[in-house]
Structure formats: structure tokens, C-alpha cells
Amino acid sequence: MNTENILLLKEAGIKPSLVRLKILSFVKSVTSHPTVDMIYKELASEIPTLSRTSIYNTLLLLTGARLLRSVSIDGDVMRFDATMPDHGHFRCSECGQIFDLNLDPQTHNIVLPSGFKEIRRDLFVYGKCPYCNKCDEN
Amino acid sequence: MNTENILLLKEAGIKPSLVRLKILSFVKSVTSHPTVDMIYKELASEIPTLSRTSIYNTLLLLTGARLLRSVSIDGDVMRFDATMPDHGHFRCSECGQIFDLNLDPQTHNIVLPSGFKEIRRDLFVYGKCPYCNKCDEN
DNA sequence: TTCATTTTTGTACTCATTACAATACTGATT
DNA sequence: AATCAGTATTGTAATGAGTACAAAAATGAA
Numbered sequence: 001m002n003t004e005n006i007l008l009l010k011e012a013g014i015k016p017s018l019v020r021l022k023i024l025s026f027v028k029s030v031t032s033h034p035t036v037d038m039i040y041k042e043l044a045s046e047i048p049t050l051s052r053t054s055i056y057n058t059l060l061l062l063t064g065a066r067l068l069r070s071v072s073i074d075g076d077v078m079r080f081d082a083t084m085p086d087h088g089h090f091r092c093s094e095c096g097q098i099f100d101l102n103l104d105p106q107t108h109n110i111v112l113p114s115g116f117k118e119i120r121r122d123l124f125v126y127g128k129c130p131y132c133n134k135c136d137e138n
Numbered sequence: 139m140n141t142e143n144i145l146l147l148k149e150a151g152i153k154p155s156l157v158r159l160k161i162l163s164f165v166k167s168v169t170s171h172p173t174v175d176m177i178y179k180e181l182a183s184e185i186p187t188l189s190r191t192s193i194y195n196t197l198l199l200l201t202g203a204r205l206l207r208s209v210s211i212d213g214d215v216m217r218f219d220a221t222m223p224d225h226g227h228f229r230c231s232e233c234g235q236i237f238d239l240n241l242d243p244q245t246h247n248i249v250l251p252s253g254f255k256e257i258r259r260d261l262f263v264y265g266k267c268p269y270c271n272k273c274d275e276n
Numbered sequence: 277t278t279c280a281t282t283t284t285t286g287t288a289c290t291c292a293t294t295a296c297a298a299t300a301c302t303g304a305t306t
Numbered sequence: 307a308a309t310c311a312g313t314a315t316t317g318t319a320a321t322g323a324g325t326a327c328a329a330a331a332a333t334g335a336a
Contacts, residue, residue: 015282015283015333017282017283017284017332017333019283019284020283035323036323036324037323049284049285049331050284050285051284051285051286052285052323052324053284053285053286053287053325053326054283054284054285056324056325057283057284058284070213072210072212072213074210074260075208075210075216075293077322077323077324078213078323078324088248090250090254093257099251099254101248101250101251103248110226110239110241110261110263112228112239112263112265113237113239113268114268115267115268115271115272116228116237116263116265116266116267116268116271117265117266117271118263118264118265119231119264119265119266120263120264120265121261121262121263121264122212122260122261122262122264123248123259123260123261123262124259124260124261124262125248125250125254125256125258125259126256126257126258126259126260127250127254127255127256127257127258128254128255128257129253129254130251130252130253130254133253133254133255134253153302153313153314155301155302155313155314155315157314157315158314173292174292174293175292187300187315187316188315188316189315189316189317190292190293190316190317191294191295191315191316191317191318192314192315192316194292194293194294195314195315196314196315213324215291215292215293216292216293
């Protein structure tokens with residue numbers, strides 16, 4: 001819903017401009033973890049004057065406000081994700097698709113060496129997704 | 139030891155040239171997870187004609203042969219690591235240093251949704267390292 | 277309407293990485 | 307030792323994501 005996203009932006013102290021709303025709504029509406037380019041291609045028709053710089057600016061703002069998060073996997077282009085609770089990511093080595101992984105809380109039981117303080121964590125699993133597994137059956 | 143690395147290269151079917159030996163030895167001798175630039179700056183005095191392209195080529199060769207691995211953390215420049223058994227990485231948000239993390243085998247008990255096949259995994263922990271914790275005590 | 281502030285845009289730049297062709301090296305063969 | 311093919315290394319140019327920054331446009335209060 002757009003009204004919901006307007007509220008979210010306002011709560012975060014961000015003026016809900018058209019560009020910001022569209023970007024937030026789009027990223028929230030897909031599970032594809034879109035890149036800046038994908039966002040641009042998607043919204044360019046609705047906002048003909050849209051510039052990539054605006055997308056970069058907006059994403060910086062939205063990630064800073066914890067309405068979105070950025071995901072950088074294995075040297076690939078930056079991607080964006082609206083799923084905010086902690087979770088992992090799976091990237092299919094064949095098709096490149098990225099899937100969210102629910103994390104068993106047990107997974108978080110890593111004991112760091114003394115003196116290290118954890119703030120955040122990323123877990124990336126690489127392999128073959130169900131679809132590519134199906135296609136490659138030999 | 140250099141003789142040891144010569145053997146490793148030969149076993150991998152890679153001709154042990156000076157450039158390859160020096161790069162492999164250097165990465166193996168440090169825990170800093172060096173970047174291409176760090177490798178270049180280190181070896182330029184010993185091999186005055188060394189080019190960055192050679193370093194890229196060589197690292198591609200050595201990672202392909204599983205003598206080294208590349209580590210790409212959170213959009214940063216590519217880094218290289220001679221510690222081959224599976225392990226995680228800790229990056230200090232203050233000083234940027236990267237530390238290896240031994241992984242409790244328990245950590246590997248993530249159940250993937252059905253149809254997903256795991257090939258490889260990365261675990262990155264972000265936070266403050268012991269040294270920066272010390273300095274920032276308030 | 278004016279004016280300051282904020283948002284958006286466009287252009288130029290940075291910089292890691294890759295592409296590719298030219299050069300240098302190596303080692304076997306004659 | 308000279309030749310030569312194959313390999314290794316280098317240098318230059320291109321790519322492309324991301325950033326810096328200033329100009330232009332939109333907003334909204336006075």
C-alpha cells in the first residue's frame with residue numbers, strides 16, 4: 001500500500017516525495033533484490049525524468065533509515081532488499097537469482113574470539129536453486 | 139618455504155614462474171587478506187617490471203587452482219586469502235582489518251528450503267576488533 | 277510573489293577490474 | 307647457437323558501478 005509507505009517515510013523523518021515512494025514501493029513489491037539498474041528500468045516509464053543519481057541518493061537515504069537494506073554478494077553489483085529482519089541470502093550460481101533464507105536462531109551461536117564485538121552479520125549460500133536443479137537434470 | 143610452493147604449483151599443473159611464486163608466497167605469508175594493490179606495492183621493488191594485470195591474471199589462476207581464495211566483503215575491493223579450509227571473516231568497521239574466523243561445525247547446520255543445493259558458503263561478521271575496542275574505551 | 281530549503285537531475289570523475297594485443301621469456305629441437 | 311612454438315608478462319585502452327558536485331526544479335512557508 002502506498003499510504004502505508006507514506007507513513008513509514010514520515011515516521012522516519014523523510015519527506016515522501018514521488019521518487020522516494022516509487023522506489024520504496026517497488027523494492028518492497030518484489031523478491032528479486034533489484035539493482036539500481038533494475039529499479040531505473042522499472043520506474044523510467046512512470047517517472048520519465050528519473051535519473052540514476054536520484055536512485056542512488058534515495059537508496060542511501062532509505063537504507064540509512066532502515067527501511068531497506070543493501071546486499072552486496074560476492075563482488076556483484078549492489079542489490080536492495082526490503083526484508084528487514086535478519087536473514088541470509090542464497091545466490092544461484094546458474095541463473096544468478098537471489099533468494100532470502102530464513103535463519104534458524106541457532107545459526108547465530110557463533111563464538112567470536114575474545115575482544116571482538118559483533119554489530120552485524122551476513123550469511124551467503126551459493127549453489128543451485130530448485131529451478132536450475134530441475135533444468136539440469138541429466 | 140619456496141620449495142614447498144614450487145611443489146604446490148607443479149602439483150596444480152601451473153608452471154612456477156617468479157611472478158606466481160612471489161604472489162603465492164606473499165599471500166601465504168600474511169594474514170592481512172591483501173588486495174591487488176597491496177600485493178603490487180609489496181612486490182614492485184622485488185619485480186620492478188611487475189604489472190597489475192599480471193597480478194590479476196595470477197590470482198585468477200591461483201584461485202582457480204584452489205591454492206588461494208578470493209574474498210569479497212560488502213562491496214569492498216577484492217581481497218585474497220591463503221587459508222583454504224572453510225572459515226568465516228570478521229571485518230572491523232573502524233580500521234577495516236579483516237580477520238579469519240574459525241567456524242564451529244555447528245554453524246553449518248542450516249537447513250535450506252527443499253530443492254536448493256549448496257556448493258559454498260560465506261559468513262561475514264562486522265563489528266569492532268579488539269584493538270579498536272581498546273582505543274575507543276570511553 | 278518571494279525566498280529559502282529541499283529534492284532531483286546531469287555531467288564529470290574515480291577507480292577496480294577486464295579485454296586485448298604486443299612483447300618477452302622459456303625450453304625443446306635441430 | 308639459432309629457430310620456433312607455446313606460454314608468461316606487460317601496457318594500454320575500455321568498461322561500468324558508484325560518487326562528487328553544482329545546476330535546475332519543486333516545495334512550502336511568510
